Amino acid sequence: MTREIEKAAGIPVVQIATIVPIMLTVGSNRIVPGVAIPHPVGDPAKGPEADKKVRRELLLKALEAMTTPISEQTLFERK
Amino acid sequence: MSKMTIRVVHYINQFYAGLGGEEAANALPESRKGAVGPGVQLQTIFGGKAEIVGTVICGDGTYGERTEEARAECTRLIEGFRPDLLVAGPAFNAGRYGFACGDICSTVGKVLGILTVTALYPENPGVELFAKNTVIVQASDSARGMKAALEGLARVGLKLASGEPLGPARLEGTISRGIRKNFFFEKNGAERAVEMLLDKIAGRPFRTEYEMPVFKRIPPAPPIKDLGKATIALVCSGGIVPKGNPDHIRVSSAETYGRYNISELYDLTPETYESIHGGYDRVWANQDPDVVLPVDVMRELEREGVIGKLYDWIYTTTGTGTAVAHAERFGREIGAQLKEAGVDGVILTST
Numbered sequence: 122m123t124r125e126i127e128k129a130a131g132i133p134v135v136q137i138a139t140i141v142p143i144m145l146t147v148g149s150n151r152i153v154p155g156v157a158i159p160h161p162v163g164d165p166a167k168g169p170e171a172d173k174k175v176r177r178e179l180l181l182k183a184l185e186a187m188t189t190p191i192s193e194q195t196l197f198e199r200k
Numbered sequence: 201m202s203k204m205t206i207r208v209v210h211y212i213n214q215f216y217a218g219l220g221g222e223e224a225a226n227a228l229p230e231s232r233k234g235a236v237g238p239g240v241q242l243q244t245i246f247g248g249k250a251e252i253v254g255t256v257i258c259g260d261g262t263y264g265e266r267t268e269e270a271r272a273e274c275t276r277l278i279e280g281f282r283p284d285l286l287v288a289g290p291a292f293n294a295g296r297y298g299f300a301c302g303d304i305c306s307t308v309g310k311v312l313g314i315l316t317v318t319a320l321y322p323e324n325p326g327v328e329l330f331a332k333n334t335v336i337v338q339a340s341d342s343a344r345g346m347k348a349a350l351e352g353l354a355r356v357g358l359k360l361a362s363g364e365p366l367g368p369a370r371l372e373g374t375i376s377r378g379i380r381k382n383f384f385f386e387k388n389g390a391e392r393a394v395e396m397l398l399d400k401i402a403g404r405p406f407r408t409e410y411e412m413p414v415f416k417r418i419p420p421a422p423p424i425k426d427l428g429k430a431t432i433a434l435v436c437s438g439g440i441v442p443k444g445n446p447d448h449i450r451v452s453s454a455e456t457y458g459r460y461n462i463s464e465l466y467d468l469t470p471e472t473y474e475s476i477h478g479g480y481d482r483v484w485a486n487q488d489p490d491v492v493l494p495v496d497v498m499r500e501l502e503r504e505g506v507i508g509k510l511y512d513w514i515y516t517t518t519g520t521g522t523a524v525a526h527a528e529r530f531g532r533e534i535g536a537q538l539k540e541a542g543v544d545g546v547i548l549t550s551t
Binding site: 122123124125126127128129130131132133134135136137138139144146147148150151155158159160161162163164165166172173176177179180181183184187188189190191192193194195 | 412415416417418419420421422423424425427430432435437438480481482483484485487488490491492493494496497498500501506507517519527528529530531532533534535536538539543544545546547548549550551
């Protein structure tokens with residue numbers, strides 16, 4: 122889905138998910154590894170503040186990925 | 201239940217019809233009664249079981265460059281012979297001929313509802329385009345493999361026309377159509393898995409029962425230059441939908457996606473949104489859908505001016521057991537709509 126949106130729209134599509142090999146296999150170009158399968162962009166077990174903090178970090182990382190020129194599939198990992 | 205004789209139409213290009221090579225590639229579609237060129241040998245292999253009642257010929261250049269006209273005219277000519285089966289080629293590794301064979305088989309199968317078979321080299325571009333729409337016998341890369349290809353076409357064609365089910369592609373000598381069939385084994389799954397593992401450890405050959413599809417790659421899209429002015433869309437395959445799942449998106453093996461307006465939403469709450477995904481524990485997502493589809497923080501980033509705008513619509517589906525063909529179609533359709541809407545970038549979250 123990621124690959125076909127990028128192809129059809131000609132715009133960067135950043136995928137945030139947890140299983141990196143799958144994202145590589147399906148051909149996603151800009152990849153941000155998420156927190157966990159049931160909550161890729163949050164960490165609710167750590168409480169609302171930590172949850173939102175990690176969500177913000179991941180989204181900022183995704184936006185950084187979107188503004189970065191790349192020539193091949195690239196992983197953008199949160200510090 | 202089998203008919204006396206199976207009526208076959210054979211599709212070939214200008215070269216095999218004896219019209220000439222590249223200089224005759226613009227030959228227009230025509231039909232002749234009976235077998236022509238390689239069809240003569242094919243008829244011999246068929247014996248009395250099938251009869252080539254007619255041959256339809258079209259130049260490869262014509263089919264490749266004026267595809268719609270050629271396709272329509274060839275289909276009309278084929279229909280005129282009232283066949284039970286269309287055999288096209290073999291086209292070996294010839295790109296345009298392979299395209300024509302695959303395209304006419306796909307079209308005739310769809311439009312006339314008759315059985316079709318062609319023979320191509322596995323790397324012929326026609327394979328990737330049409331493997332799901334017609335049966336393709338594996339051929340060698342050149343006409344040196346003519347006899348084997350014709351024998352394969354005859355055997356598979358007769359099987360198809362007599363209603364006999366085809367076995368696995370690797371046994372039939374055909375190219376996989378991506379179809380999985382269920383059948384019973386004497387041994388249960390655990391026993392088979394252990395045997396496979398033992399074979400693997402011992403370095404013996406073994407074969408998976410669940411082959412993975414091969415995915416394509418595309419060159420990365422250029423980056424966004426000015427994020428502060430960019431419109432960013434959220435897309436999700438984590439099954440987050442408006443409470444009650446108004447469009448009845450399936451919990452797994454989805455064949456549809458939803459498009460929902462979030463222009464008035466600043467936070468997804470359990471009262472407004474929920475997860476219907478059948479492939480992960482939904483407890484956290486149902487307490488706060490933002491952990492899968494992050495509307496709340498995207499709104500903050502919008503307010504702070506980090507991004508220009510969060511796009512007013514979200515696209516969402518369930519990505520579990522979803523057929524690759526459906527997922528690719530979702531992507532194509534969503535991509536086209538986002539382009540039309542002037543969206544500059546997408547964040548797609550998956551579970």
